[in-house]
Amino acid sequence: MENAHILLVEDDIAQNELIASMLSAEGFIVTATTSVEEAIVALKANSQISLIFSDWKLGQLSGLNLLEFARSNNFPVGIVIATAYGSIDHAALAIEKGADDYLAKPFQRQELLLALAKANKANQLRLANQTLNSQLSQQDTMVELIGSAPCMQKVFQRIEKVASTSATVLISGESGTGKELAARALHKISPRKDSPFIAINCGAIPESIAEAELFGAKKGAFTGANQDKLGKFAAANGGTLFLDEVAELSPQLQTKLLRFLQEGVITPLGCHEEVAVDVRVIAASHKQLLAQVEEGLFREDLYYRLNVVPIHMPALRERTEDIGKLIHHFKTKFCQQYGSQEQQLSATTLKQLLSYSWPGNVRQLSNCIERYALLGDENELVESLNHNSQAATQSEQFVIPDEGIDWHQFERAILLQACKRAENNKTAAAKLLGLSYKAFLYRLEKHQI
Template sequence: MEDEIDQRKLLAGILRGEGYAVAETGSVDAALADLAAAPVDLVMSDWKLPGRDGMELLTEVKARFPETAFLMATAYGTIAHAVAAVRAGADDYLTKPFERAALLLAVERTLRSRRLVDENRRLSEEVRDRDRLVDLVGKSPSMERLYRQVEKLAGTDATVLLAGESGTGKELAARALHALSRRRTGPFVAVNAAAIPETLVESEFFGAEKGAYTGADRMRKGKLEQAQGGTLFLDELGELPLSMQPKLLRALQEGVVTRIGGSSEIATDARILAATNRDLAQEVAAGRFREDLYYRLNVVSVTLPPLRERREDIPLLVRHFVARTERRYGIRVEPFPSALLARMVDHGWPGNVRELANVVERLVLLSEGGRVSEGDLPGPLGGKAPADAGWRLPPGGVSWEEHEKDALRQALDISGGNRARAARLLDLPYKAFLYRLEKFGLAPSDEQQT
């Protein structure tokens, strides 16, 4: 769909030359009439058209022909249009003017990813939910700023360092950067430097040939290689062992990896995003992080604001997580009482959004008759358990056993003797809770096996 006839003939000619069947039209209404008559696999449209524009066509196509892929052409310098199109459901965009190769690549990639989408359509609601990519919630000025940064950076291949406390949404931001980028149909590969034992880091990152070490019974591709054509997310990079840092730097700089036990260099093409909750500049100063690697990764940095600095987003986030929990577990709850919400807005949230999400999920799951109860707030928020924010070990110490026994008794009190609930109040697995009750002789013998 292109209103300029010469341009359109040229595009159609290129595509026909590659064996595609092409139908051309010059207006949104004509395109919709054609689609109704004969469905197509892919619609490619210019953003700017006389009368109704490409966005209107996109909206109609999404609503009426959901199986049809959509490729939007936008003018150079209007990345906002591209982002809006992708948000509205376009599969990809092309910035004009584009070259023949870019056109063919985009068409082929879009059709390929469409086929994958079709294959995956049978996935359950929950799985789709978990895989949703652009999922950041928040309207505070600091979040608005973050969205603008993400939109701007998504259009580039720049390395981005995501900074911010734990649970502030660094991984979510990384996924958004990928989802809005040209690499979105390629893989998003995350590797968490803190989660891998030091001895395995190298094979995890770079891969290993069969027989490279004892137990390497087959060839394994490393994460850098797996991210080919997509985005590599280096999570918790501050934890990367110093010994690994020069190897990573070299791989990033030269764009090649060598598997352990291998001799050939394998070219990699991945966009690099890194995250850390440490102050890397400080780590560099302390000699725990290599300066050259730091500068290689810190081309652009984006900082996720802690939740306590954007409290106005808390009610919005609560709603978001309530809805998610309701969907996930098929339950419904009444809106949170305002006193409870006020308490949540006032809390310090050391664990940020992750902590908030967990607290909300717990309140919803423990609700009774659709009503959530302040009594179900965990320690520091509920203020009932001994882990109360103000609790300090007295200088003279305490008897730990008495302390624990007291906590168990109080939990049973609050839950009205319901032991499953009492266990949840203490954040203990049910079995562990029962074991402790017995240990302190708090379990009535006639109830031994609930």
């Protein structure tokens, strides 16, 4: 309790000076007052006060009045009440109203110090509980964003810092790291939380209807448009629009998105008037957008408009200390969801789960634990990890020869092989190489295939 700031309330001047002197000698910072009114003024004026030691009888008022004021206004202080009358009724009432301890006068110096130490400990526990409740509330707000690893704490801190603004956010990270969860958490603790949160995967919209899907369309704007269509931007008005896999947008849609970010207006398909909408944009991509810019696949000016506040979601292998917490979370969640009994994993299986690299990140872990919650088959859980490890090993079988390779020639040969195997079906060939359709076309053009 060294350097703790204590508010002393005693109307007997001699007693006040004696107790103040004793407490100062013990290392306390003392604010001495002689009435409830004076004590309330001091309490309001000094946020460093962490303890109150008050006499019961204080003129027209009492220490009980001060106690009730402090507790009803949630001042974070420990409180000890003293009475000269030795009344057990006073002591019981003080404890009932929220005092941490009481002293009957006359008291010894050691008794006073022990009572203050008890009150200080009780106050610290209250503050710790408040912090814990706040963290639990935040954890609930953060949906399934779970993690105590330093890299995840940085994510939480950044989300909290930018949530109150309308700044555009770009979330990067591998597939399965929880980019949409981060976007939802950001929305839920923002002033827009009561307005819509609309998520759309840009790579899953057919290019022929993507513009109408995002920006809306007037009746008759295209074949099949039998009525006005409300786009995602208009639907999210006042709220948040999450553009997942934003790198998949066509050049035309990139231009329209840039226009919105610059001017706050959209133009529905078939409409000649701009419409102002109030939407916060959060974009995400598992691709390196800067590399996409360098390859000519993504507009540089749009990249910088989106990347006002970057948030990077770390891969699960970068925060292995969180794997145990996530396993417990998903087990509890899915057992409750499916009404199955929660079972303990064996130490051997748990060790394998903790040491596995999780290339599919949190999504892969969730999927594995969900299957385990449904089937209760620990052997199948382990086998699925071994199967994935074998697949990963196969991808590492290619070894660069000592003399090196001609990358341009190598890439062209791979593209030709993919086209041949897919019988010139570009969509299938792109899938064989793990490329998006646009990236595949770009490489075909680059090699003049």
